[in-house]
Amino acid sequence: MADNADITFSKPLTGLIREDRSPLTLKEYRAGGGYRGLEKAAKKMSPDEVLEEVKASNLRGRGGAGFPAGLKWSFMPRDDKAPRPRYLVCNSDEMEPGTFKDRLLMEGNPHQLIEGMACTAYALGAEIAFIFLRAEYSVAAANISAALKEAYDAGYLGSNILGSDFSLELHLHTSAGRYICGEETALINSLEGKRANPRAKPPFPQVSGLFGQPTVVNNCETLCNVGHIIDKGADWFKSLGLGSDSGTKIMGVTGNVKRTGLWELPMGTPIRELFEGCAGGMADGYSLRGFLPGGASTDFLLPEHLDLAFEYDVIGKAGSRMGTASLILLDDKTCPVAMVRNLTHFFAQESCGWCTPCRDGLPWSEQILDRIERGQGSMEDLDTLAWHTQFMAPGNTFCALAPGAAEPIQSALKYFREDFERHIKEGTCPWH
Amino acid sequence: MAKITIDGQTYEVEDGQNLLQACLSLGLDLPYFCWHPALGSVGACRQCALIQYQDENDQRGRLIMGCMTPVGDGQILSIDAENAVNFRAGIIEALMTNHPHDCPVCEEGGECHLQDMTVMSGHHSRRYQGLKRTFSNQDLGPFIGHEMNRCITCYRCVRYYRDYAGGTDLHAMASRNRTYFGRFEEGPLESEFSGNLVEVCPTGVFTDKTLSQDYSRKWDLQCAPSVCVHCSLGCNTSPGERYGRLKRIQNRFNSDVNGYFLCDRGRFGYDFVNHPQRPRTPLQQQDGEQSSLTSEQAINQLKQKLKDPEICWIGIGSPRATLESNLALQRLVGSDHFFSGLSHQQEQVHQALLKLQRSGHGQLLSMQEAEEADAIVILGEDISQTAPRLALSVRQAVRSIGRSKAQAIGVPPWQDQAVQIANQEAGHPLYTLGTQPCRLQPICKQHFPATTSEQARLAFAIAHQIDNKAPAVSGLTKAQQQLAEEIAADLTNASRPLLITGAGHGSTDLVQATEQILAALSRRSKGEQPGLVVSFDECNSLGLTLLNHRGQENCLDDAFDIVHQSHDQGGKQIGVIIVENDLYQRASKATVDQFFNDLSDSVVIDYLPSDTLAKANLILPAASFAETQGVLINNEARGQMLFPVYAAGDNIQMSWQWLHASAADINDAMADFSNQAQALRACLETEPLLGALEPLLEVSQLQHQGLKLARMLPRASGRTAMRAHISVHEPKQPVDEQSGLAYTMEGVPYTAMAAEHSGGGMMPASWYPGWNSNQSIHKFQQEIGDNIEGPVTGIKLSLHSLPDPSIEWSEPTKKARAKADHLLLISHPQIFGSDELSALSTAIAERTPVATASLHPDDAKAMQISDNDLVQIHLQDQHIQLPVTINPQQAKRVVLVPDYLDEIRGLENIWVTVRSLGPNPVITSDRRAGHV
């Protein structure tokens, strides 16, 4: 018991999760301190107090953009005259290449998510909630379904939760593919049974979201933190971070390292600690040329950036984004042009087809990259490619998919330009 | 008002709009695709980008989308900044990566928004080297061609077709750069507004198939401001002609009437003008022998006939002929001898509707005003079949609920996507009462299917609910009572309630009940009067009714009676002049045959090949609308002038011209008809209510600095090219002596005319330098969506002047008794098939549904009839056989058949027996195959 309590203090999100990820039962979860946050919220706190606590904790969204969760919630109309029903949606679409953290949370400890959502819904006065889960996570789906049943039976969900007048219906929605569903407004369209094109903002979902009603969308990991913050307090949460960001973050490493995997580390942990300490550094025979710090839609960083603290603003200043904190490594045995082509292929395919720069610009970029990679490119192609990354800059497109796609391209052109030029000059890929 | 700075220039612009609108209103060229003035903004294409600067010190600025950004006071903007120019060129280049560059074989070429925007954005050489994706196309029926490879994925088509017009069979499919716009499977587009896709699509994906079949470029077409003749709404059109053939109809913007859109009957119904059997020279017919005459001979013949002292001449006018032609005939034969050309029942309903319009109990609304209504009851009229464009306006009224919900959360009305999301099908109080299910039903709060007398009873009950001084209705069912209460409540709560009825249902009771509701409502309403829209059957029904003061006694049936009596009793010999009317469409064959038998002589002036024409001793070919100058009065009493698109030649003349030419020197009353302006003046003098049309007299002659307005586009190469293979010397062009328009390309372009006059439009076709497509409209508007600049060609009459009309409550309709084992035969109108003009157009004929007899399931069950049976309907002394459809949304105790069946003409509202002949042996798709 005591051990468990300790571990949820330092590793709140994953401390209880078993090595084999077999899900914690309700009993086990409670034994580790589970549902204390919800009990406290529903019995002792007003919705406003819950919201204030989360605001004070400085919990930032773990879906990639790092937007403060409490602030986002406060945009939702919550007074007596506010429209009903209001919705809470958990974004568990997790389709960003290289990102697999939410899966761990849902497979290993679904109750933690349910509790976080219940606390959040309580703060928002939302009476209906959905978990929007990507199609391929069938283990997570099964585990969540089982946990939902337990939670309903135990009175953590349904009407008059824990004897309060707060009620919540929580449904699991499993998707049918497409990365764009992770964009919160596209997700809402998808949840309405429509094509997942994003919606224009404003109005923001908090004002007019699912079925035109006020809606908050948060990432799975964001929501998993909420129960702990209510239980242990904002100050505790803030004290977890090493730098200016609060809490811990599940960080991942993939590529040719000694150990790939996920680790829950304090916000602000130096990247090197993750890369060397956790992942064990490069696998034998490989050396590091660069890495995408936060998933496929972030700018490359170089080995020289390894000593940066892994937190939103520091990574931002270095010219990239923390994103989902999943390192994707580029090693010396992998062609950077081919890697960028692979990434661009992904984004071109996943474009929803709504706005021009993304729909028609990305396949064009992919073709150029393909040509260069095959050794048939020209120097003008490099200019066109650079132009494309400007063309898809933030604000130029309807949503953030294409600007995200531009990030690895523009940074590769910056850091690995000789490699592009060698392809052109040698007329072939030097890695072939 | 807001002050904004664009590229160093400061402008005052209207608040509340978006920057794209503002720029276009200022006359600045900012390219765009996905935005459309009627459809609002969605920000998909990203073509309308400009730069916004934080303040004077900001050098870089930020790229924003004009269509998605509200105007704000103090904004500093640039269209010309290099990063904006560069981005916009990039957008068009990206859009064109998959475009086939097939402009030479594209119907849109020369009037293509994509071409215009490409040039405007400065993209002229390609960097893209990849393969282009290819799609296969669908056969979308006789109206619309489909070439998906030209698609630039602006989503306008589905936003118009599905969101705006309520169509359910055109959708976006697949995704990314393979997004496809089409139907689930091949087949005709079902919406009756599909034709607007041609103008809404900014490139050549959706094209006018009727034009494609005999194609000309826009710059080769001769056009004129015209008015649609296929129903009573009077939508403004711009027909195009070349080589003496009418080739297409396009929308002509008029913010009071049709705005940006037409219905498919109006767009594709024109082909009757080119009908191979159309009379094109005067003909003399005797004992089945035909001989053609020169026009001089024909005029002389008619003159001789009119001089014959043995014959008394009567005239039969027409609701589809202009005021001028109807009046000329009336003058010629004298008003006692002039008959309206409407059946007794039609005439009665027309008179009742005119009385309703004049009662002062409701304001006559235009279609655009109807779009603002916040509660609507449609009584008896199936407007989606009889006045389709009005149904599109009703759809907008229903959609507007979303705009007010959006406004509450700070979303401007043009933010289309957000408005729709806020709307979420919030119920608009739209009710329909009708014998048949109506296409608006899916969006109405409740549909009340019943016979017209039951509808009238419900309507009287609604009036009673609103004002209990109106007599109560006894014997209503509980459900009917509840419905009456609900409708009454919605009407009273509304700030802009609207009632719609029309001539199609044929019931004067229903008209009276409508008046009663209006009277009750206007007594209650605080400020504004309730709205009223009345539709008539034909393009000049109201004009005819206004001119024919003796309508009640002088309708078509009266003419039949008089001629028959005179013949039977050996009275005077009677000759008839029929102007633009096919009597066989209005009465049974036997009756009309008898009429012609009883007559001594007959002259028919018409442009339609018809059975009536075939009976005439003398046929004079009339000008169709496309060759006509004259005035039509639409359903809301708007007098509108139409102009000939091309010269018809000497053998074809407007009906009043034939009459004038033949009778001027023998009948003083005809002296007024020597030209159009005089003829119109005669109309205004005859009927004081028409006096307000006075300004049209001037408009018709309007010139610009002594020059006429050219019908063809400036610098059209078309005319010279037209005959170049014969001779490069051009023949003398026809001269238009009636109007201020010049044939072909001589004269001033509309662009010059528009600059001098304001208020309406004589625009032959929409064009502006750099804007070759219909999108050029905004170049002639002060504000987007405003009326275009140019002389007024339509004026709304005010039919009543009473501020506080008194009310005489009338007694509600009594419950009608049904006849045991019989059903009431009711003919219902069809958008494709009912109107006799468009029915002669091949594309429309193809879309006319198979005739069926429709029954309520209860009646079908009682009579042991199953779906798809063949049934025999016993009419008075004949029977017809039709396949059956069963529909729970139609009135009980009624058998519905389409009104274009010849057998049922003159047989309205009779009780018939219906018997099953067993399963229908022929499953056929042929238009009239079901009709034996």
Place this chain on the structure above:
Amino acid sequence: MANHRLPNHDIISLSAVERREIEAECRHYPKRQAAAIEGLKVVQKHRGWVSDGSIQALAKFLEMPVGELEGVATFYNLIFRQPVGKHVIMVCDSVCCWVKGSDPLTQHIGNRLGIKPGQTSEDGLFTLLPIVCLGDCDRAPTLMIDGQQHGHVDADKLDQLLLELEPEIQLMEVSDG
């Protein structure tokens, strides 16, 4: 895709089980149409793929225009609008798996089964499809067979998996690389 399909009349009807399952999903939303994606997945679960007839039947059941449902069905890549084999093999081709050799792996599968990505083997047993990141990146390269994910897949492991699924089949001889 909808283009160039001629009207077809194989409108099927949904089974009682399908109706029940879809109806249960409908209850989660204020509008029936919101269950469109779950509805498509239910049909696919029972029938392997979603035929034109299924689309028509489902659209009717959900009270939505058939073209609207087609627009939804063709948007999502895990709704199969064409028949697939008894087993569907989806190989992740996104960046982490690609770095760890998903291309040669795909090639190996194709060679073993005699098909290219996007194709179904002649015996109708296997369909091979590329798929985006499966969220299993630390076990790259990964693939999914019939909804089951497998990580750290190499040629040997793959052969073994195929034989577990279909012990009778003859894998083609290949020389990879």
